[in-house]
Amino acid sequence: MDEIQSAARETLSIINDLPDKIIKRIISAWEEGREIDRYSLPEITGVSGERMDRLTRLLENEKNHKTLHSMFVTGLIAKSKHDDKANKIEIVWTGPSLETGMDILNTKSVIEKMLTEAREKVTIVDYRITSNAESIVEELNKCLSEGVDLELIVDNHKANEKELRKCFSEISLAKPRIFMRKEKESKYFKVHAKVLIKDDMQMLIGSANLTELGTEVNFELGVLIEGPLVKQMLRLLNEMKDAKYFEEVE
Numbered sequence: 001m002d003e004i005q006s007a008a009r010e011t012l013s014i015i016n017d018l019p020d021k022i023i024k025r026i027i028s029a030w031e032e033g034r035e036i037d038r039y040s041l042p043e044i045t046g047v048s049g050e051r052m053d054r055l056t057r058l059l060e061n062e063k064n065h066k067t068l069h070s071m072f073v074t075g076l077i078a079k080s081k082h083d084d085k086a087n088k089i090e091i092v093w094t095g096p097s098l099e100t101g102m103d104i105l106n107t108k109s110v111i112e113k114m115l116t117e118a119r120e121k122v123t124i125v126d127y128r129i130t131s132n133a134e135s136i137v138e139e140l141n142k143c144l145s146e147g148v149d150l151e152l153i154v155d156n157h158k159a160n161e162k163e164l165r166k167c168f169s170e171i172s173l174a175k176p177r178i179f180m181r182k183e184k185e186s187k188y189f190k191v192h193a194k195v196l197i198k199d200d201m202q203m204l205i206g207s208a209n210l211t212e213l214g215t216e217v218n219f220e221l222g223v224l225i226e227g228p229l230v231k232q233m234l235r236l237l238n239e240m241k242d243a244k245y246f247e248e249v250e
Contacts, residue, residue: 015075087227094220108215115139121149125195131166132212144174155191156180179246
């Protein structure tokens with residue numbers, strides 16, 4: 001019994017450590033009747049180093065691979081249910097082309113994809129938005145033309161007012177709702193956050209302004225989040241509007 005419990009704990013640890021697609025490859029190999037051992041594992045999984053060592057030890061210590069198969073299937077299901085309740089977080093950046101070996105998303109591509117996929121509402125908090133981020137401005141206007149609500153919370157700055165007039169046609173019937181910090185607020189409380197929220201489901205938090213520099217030139221970092229934190233962020237922003245910290249402008 002102790003050996004089975006030990007194998008179950010190690011299996012669950014490996015499942016949590018490896019990407020789901022690799023676990024699914026192992027399960028599929030068993031279900032196809034393939035022999036899985038130290039020689040076939042590299043081809044099946046594509047992993048190496050410590051991860052490969054752990055998988056090899058598990059397979060060699062637990063001789064009953066039917067039991068291991070059941071553990072892998074059950075563990076993957078449990079992980080999936082846990083992930084549904086957890087926040088999924090990915091790194092996003094604007095930076096040079098490097099062979100990092102990691103799947104890091106590009107800031108501009110992520111923003112454009114989020115806007116393209118938006119169906120109900122997009123909320124953006126930003127210090128600066130400029131018309132030279134042309135492809136992003138184009139996607140914002142597409143959102144408006146397709147009936148997606150667009151809400152912008154920006155710093156109270158004349159440069160922002162000028163650029164927003166460039167971004168959104170004054171004769172268009174569909175316009176974003178624009179909020180700015182209260183004029184009488186302390187000068188130390190500028191809107192410097194950078195957040196984009198899509199349909200209450202996904203948000204990007206990072207250092208990049210919605211400008212050409214921020215999305216294409218500067219070195220910027222951020223995180224793309226799906227999960228309960230998105231609605232928590234929206235509640236915070238709504239409370240700030242309710243408290244008149246941010247006020248709507250024409």
